[in-house]
Amino acid sequence: MRKRPFGVTAAGRPVDCWTLTNDHGMSAEILTYGGVIRALRVPTRNGVRDVVLGFDAMADYExxxxxxxxLVGRVANRIGGASFQLDGKTYTLAVNNGPNCNHGGIHGFHEKVWTAYANAEGDLILTCISPDGEEGFPGTLHLQVTYTLGEDDSLTLTYQARSDANTLVNLTNHSYFNLNGHASGTLDGQTIQIFSDAITESDETSVPTGRLLDVSGTPFDLRKPAPFAPGLTSDHPQIRMANGYDHNFVLHSQPAGPFRLAAAAECADLRLECYTTQPGLQLYTANYLAGEVGKDGAVYEPRCAFCLETQCWPDAIHQPDFPSVVLPAGKTYRQTTRFRFSPVAEK
Incomplete structure (x- = not known):
């Protein structure tokens, strides 16, 4: 593992880039700014390839x-109406996605400069504190995210959080994957498989209605590998409303379940498997990228990548039948997600 300076935020805070490597030639670059996975270089039968979108300069991330x-939080995804009640009190949040609060508010965990250190096992550990009232959420929250690069060509993120008051927590990572390479431009030739029988139906603001939609006979039936294109061009009202995939797939109904395979994606020479303890997975197909200029001058256009956001179900605080995002005071939040890569044999 090695560390190098990556730049300075507009507020003058220095940011480091940590690089983890394994013996197979896989490497991951992690920024202390936002816990960003800046690069993920994976060996394939056609050489090592960077499969996540990112930027070359600190200013571009800001x-x-x-x-x-x-990293996204304190609560990933939407909270309907940008407010919630907890213990008889109403909490008002920032409105940053239609009428809703999305991904923790305006200045969420994606903007924090985290403290980083390497442990004896060679893992990278990021920590930070979210003070009581930050972005409207109650409780002082202590966070730790551990990044482990495995010899099986996997990157595992282990999330932990603990609060001194009842609060809401729902953490995820928002990496944008393109298995053909971050600069390859489209999702052509790539397939997606999600081991789920239902999605949480969304309203016109992308907040769940409370109903579960059976995927059978819809573009959300990804139980077998399917190319991205047919679903993205579907006339299904849920696809039209979100301009593509931006939906929570139901993995199980409990807040923390068995660590299991949730999704898989493939291109001609590389397979990505996503394992998680989380009850949901938000598939997002970069519908609202808008020509951002990324690493090596690559231009990131809509639908040039996909996100596998493992998390609790959206707007769970307003849906009593959904898994809970309430973290009781003194209890520890724990979730794990692993992205594992393997070569695909030539056909």
Missing amino acids: AQDKYIGA
Whole structure:
């Protein structure tokens, strides 16, 4: 593991880039700004390839608002109406996505400069504190995210959080993947598979209605590998409303379940498997990228990548039948997600 300076935020805070490597030639670059996965270089039968979108300069990360590569919280995804009640009190949040609060508010965890250190096992550990009242959420929250690069060509993120008051927590990583390479431009030739029988149906503001939609006979039936294009060009009202995939797939109904395979994606020479303990997975197809200029001058256009945002179900605080995002005071939040890569044999 090695560390290098990456730049300075507009507020004058220095940011480091940590690089983790394994013996197979895989490497991951992690920024202390937002816990961003800046690069993920994976060996394939056609050489090593960087499969996540990112930027070359600190200023570019601060200028964009698409959460590229970042840790997201205190509550990932939408909270309807940008408010919630907890213990008889109403909390008002920032409105930053239609009428809703999205991904923790205006200045969420994606903008924090985290403290970083390497442990004896060679893992990278990021920590930070979210003070009581930050972005409207109650409780002082202590956070730790551990990044582990495995010899099986996997990157594992282990999330932990603890609060001194009842609060809401729902953490995820917002990496944008393109298995053909971050600069390859489209999702052509790539397939997606999600091991789910239902999605949480969304309203016109992308907040769940409370109903579960059976995926059978819809573009959300990804139980077998399917190319991205047919779903993205579907006339299904849920696809039209979101301009593509931006939906929570139901993995199980409990807030923390068995660590299991949730999704898989493939291109001609590379397979990505996503394992998680989380009850949901938000598939997002970069519908609202807008020509951001990324690493090596690559231009990131809509639908040039996909996100596998493992998390609790959106707007769970307003849906009593959904898994809970309430973290009781003194209890520890724990979730794990692993992205594992393997070569695909030539056909």
